[in-house]
Amino acid sequence: MATAKAGKLAPQKSNAKRAALWRAIKKYKYFYLMLAPVLAWYIIFCYGPMYGVLTAFQDYSMSRGVFRSPFVGLEHFRTLFADTLFWRAFRNSVIIAVYRVIFEFPIPIILSILINELRSSWVRKVTQTLLYLPHFLSWVIVASIIVTFFNPDTGLLAAVAELFGAEVPPNLITPGSFRALLVITNIWKEAGWGMIIYLASMSSVDANLYEAAYVDGANRFQRTWHITLPALRSVIAVQMILLAGSVLRSGFDQVFNLQNPLVMETGDIIDTYVYRTVTKENEFSYASAIGLFNSVICTALLLLANMLSKKLSDESIY
Amino acid sequence: MVIKSKFNAFDVFNIIFTILVGLVIFIPMWYIFVISTSTYAAYIRDPFHLIPTSFTLQEYARAVLKTKEMLTALWASVRITVTGTVISMMLTILGGYALSKDGLPGRKILFRIFIFTMFFGGGLAPTYILITKLHMTNTIWALTIPGAISTYNMILMKNFFTSIPSSLEEAAKIDGYNDLQILFRIVLPLSKPVLAAISLFYAVGYWNDYFGALLYSSSQDLMPFQIYLRNLIIVNSAAMRAGVQTGPSAQEQFKMAVIIIGIIPVAVIYPFVQKYFTQGIVLGAVKE
Numbered sequence: 001m002a003t004a005k006a007g008k009l010a011p012q013k014s015n016a017k018r019a020a021l022w023r024a025i026k027k028y029k030y031f032y033l034m035l036a037p038v039l040a041w042y043i044i045f046c047y048g049p050m051y052g053v054l055t056a057f058q059d060y061s062m063s064r065g066v067f068r069s070p071f072v073g074l075e076h077f078r079t080l081f082a083d084t085l086f087w088r089a090f091r092n093s094v095i096i097a098v099y100r101v102i103f104e105f106p107i108p109i110i111l112s113i114l115i116n117e118l119r120s121s122w123v124r125k126v127t128q129t130l131l132y133l134p135h136f137l138s139w140v141i142v143a144s145i146i147v148t149f150f151n152p153d154t155g156l157l158a159a160v161a162e163l164f165g166a167e168v169p170p171n172l173i174t175p176g177s178f179r180a181l182l183v184i185t186n187i188w189k190e191a192g193w194g195m196i197i198y199l200a201s202m203s204s205v206d207a208n209l210y211e212a213a214y215v216d217g218a219n220r221f222q223r224t225w226h227i228t229l230p231a232l233r234s235v236i237a238v239q240m241i242l243l244a245g246s247v248l249r250s251g252f253d254q255v256f257n258l259q260n261p262l263v264m265e266t267g268d269i270i271d272t273y274v275y276r277t278v279t280k281e282n283e284f285s286y287a288s289a290i291g292l293f294n295s296v297i298c299t300a301l302l303l304l305a306n307m308l309s310k311k312l313s314d315e316s317i318y
Numbered sequence: 319m320v321i322k323s324k325f326n327a328f329d330v331f332n333i334i335f336t337i338l339v340g341l342v343i344f345i346p347m348w349y350i351f352v353i354s355t356s357t358y359a360a361y362i363r364d365p366f367h368l369i370p371t372s373f374t375l376q377e378y379a380r381a382v383l384k385t386k387e388m389l390t391a392l393w394a395s396v397r398i399t400v401t402g403t404v405i406s407m408m409l410t411i412l413g414g415y416a417l418s419k420d421g422l423p424g425r426k427i428l429f430r431i432f433i434f435t436m437f438f439g440g441g442l443a444p445t446y447i448l449i450t451k452l453h454m455t456n457t458i459w460a461l462t463i464p465g466a467i468s469t470y471n472m473i474l475m476k477n478f479f480t481s482i483p484s485s486l487e488e489a490a491k492i493d494g495y496n497d498l499q500i501l502f503r504i505v506l507p508l509s510k511p512v513l514a515a516i517s518l519f520y521a522v523g524y525w526n527d528y529f530g531a532l533l534y535s536s537s538q539d540l541m542p543f544q545i546y547l548r549n550l551i552i553v554n555s556a557a558m559r560a561g562v563q564t565g566p567s568a569q570e571q572f573k574m575a576v577i578i579i580g581i582i583p584v585a586v587i588y589p590f591v592q593k594y595f596t597q598g599i600v601l602g603a604v605k606e
Contacts, residue, residue: 021423024421024423025423028419028421028422028423028497030496030497030498031415031416031419031422031497032416033498034412034413034415034416034497034498034501035412035413035416035417035428037408037409037412038409038412038413038416038467038472039428039431041409041463041466041467042431042432042435042467044448045445045448045463045464045466046435046439046440047435048440048444048448049439049440049441049444049445049448050438050439050440050444051440051444052440052443052444052445052447052448053440053441053444055443055444055447060447062447062450065451066447111339114332114335114336115336117328117329117332118332118333118336119325119329119332119333120333123333123336123337124336126340127336127337127339127340129589129592130340130343130344131339131340131343132588132592132595133343133584133585133588134343136522136526136584136588137526137580137581137584138525138526138527138528138544138580139526140526140528140544140547140548140552140580141526141544141547141577141580141581143551143552144547144548144551144552144573144577145346145347145349145350145577146346147551147552147555148349148350148353148551148570148573148574148577149346149349151555154365154570156349156366156367156368159365159366160366162365188342188343188346192343196595220328245437253529256529257548257552260555271442274441274442274443275442277443278442278443278446279533284443284446284447285443287441287442287443288441288443288444291440291441291442291443291444292441294441295438295439295441298437299437299438302437
């Protein structure tokens with residue numbers, strides 16, 4: 001900036017600057033006091049594990065710790081690339097992620113437009129309350145409901161199938177149906193809550209726009225298409241970027257609670273594989289390596305989506 | 319001017335469709351509820367369990383009065399939820415308030431340090447190692463502190479604090495309040511809506527958590543309700559499907575009663591806080 005010009009005055013100026021900064025820091029001393037525990041928490045519980053990523057390049061043993069375990073370079077990554085179970089989990093994660101983007105993402109948008117157009121305020125109120133509720137239930141509870149529902153002997157689905165004379169297979173949660181089950185049950189649980197951000201943005205659209213369009217002879221569909229949807233564009237873009245960054249790991253709780261040994265072929269994802277590696281085999285270093293690999297891909301996806309969105313719609317999260 | 323248009327076929331379709339969507343959400347929960355209140359005879363008679371033909375609370379009574387395991391689990395969940403929510407709210411309020419001060423030197427860097435953790439984390443294995451090394455396993459702290467701050471909630475909080483007119487705080491300063499007193503005596507009483515919404519988000523998170531306990535706790539008195547339910551229904555059913563019979567399974571109505579007991583606390587508190595959700599989310603959409 002203007003450093004070259006101000007060269008002669010620099011020492012005095014920087015002194016004055018430092019004094020001003022010092023005054024500001026003093027003025028804000030209580031705020032630093034407030035931030036201290038927060039920063040400490042972030043350093044220990046967020047950045048601590050990031051430092052622990054080093055274990056991915058070590059032969060970590062609990063007794064030696066991060067500081068004294070021997071380094072083995074990229075050995076765990078070589079194991080990873082040759083591990084068919086890992087690639088199975090990776091492929092499943094990618095396929096499930098694609099399903100989520102295609103089938104789950106648009107539902108809250110469509111639902112929120114329909115609910116916004118509702119002409120009966122009590123129907124709107126009741127359904128909104130009902131639709132938000134499952135978001136607050138744990139996946140343990142929802143999976144319990146699903147397991148009961150799909151029980152081949154006593155569940156409702158089996159009862160209905162029997163009513164129509166259809167034969168009920170001994171298993172309803174199978175490798176073939178597992179991914180569809182994930183998509184459907186996640187829509188059941190989260191689509192309602194997903195609407196809330198779109199509904200909020202719709203309520204902030206200037207009502208004059210709709211009136212002007214109405215005067216110009218636009219019908220309801222046209223008003224939705226030309227006013228409501230464009231108003232949602234930036235929110236949709238941001239939601240899409242966030243989804244891209246989390247889609248490979250999202251749904252751990254769901255998959256973990258719905259999984260059973262029979263559906264691993266289509267239903268084992270990276271995070272559940274990491275969990276088993278840590279708990280069953282105590283392979284910390286290998287689990288770290290898989291986790292790191294996954295994190296890097298997720299971050300890359302996020303950056304990619306952010307860049308694309310910046311190019312296409314001028315919308316980005318930073 | 320108000321847009322006048324007739325109540326047309328689309329409106330009728332829309333209302334019917336929305337009601338159907340509502341039913342799809344409602345029926346699975348209703349189904350569980352009906353089973354949980356059926357007598358054994360009624361349960362055997364009707365395979366659909368959609369229209370109640372009997373009503374009894376005996377399974378609830380059995381669960382609450384006679385099942386010590388479940389009571390211990392509920393009590394553990396209550397302790398974890400209360401402790402965790404208090405810790406989370408303290409940290410989130412302090413962090414959110416400090417970050418809401420534009421003039422704070424270093425604010426931008428701190429903000430970036432916090433935000434970065436939303437997109438990149440160490441992963442399960444390093445976190446597990448850390449918690450073990452800190453000797454937190456089998457204490458309530460392992461189930462509360464590692465997940466104490468949600469950066470997203472802290473940003474919501476910060477955005478709300480930013481929206482409070484600074485003239486109020488300046489006036490308090492003239493009265494001789496320091497910044498901590500201003501926060502607790504002036505700012506927080508004005509922030510009830512956002513405090514209610516965020517406390518609910520945290521409390522529900524702790525109430526629903528099972529994974530922390532699965533990893534870090536092996537002692538019976540720290541087994542939360544979600545683990546009890548998971549073992550009762552999910553683990554049992556997965557084992558049965560794989561052909562492994564794990565002892566006599568509990569009666570269906572009893573299991574369903576336990577599910578409903580898990581839904582009740584959430585369903586009871588949530589309507590009171592619902593009106594604050596939208597406000598919270600709108601604040602969250604304001605970008606830094």
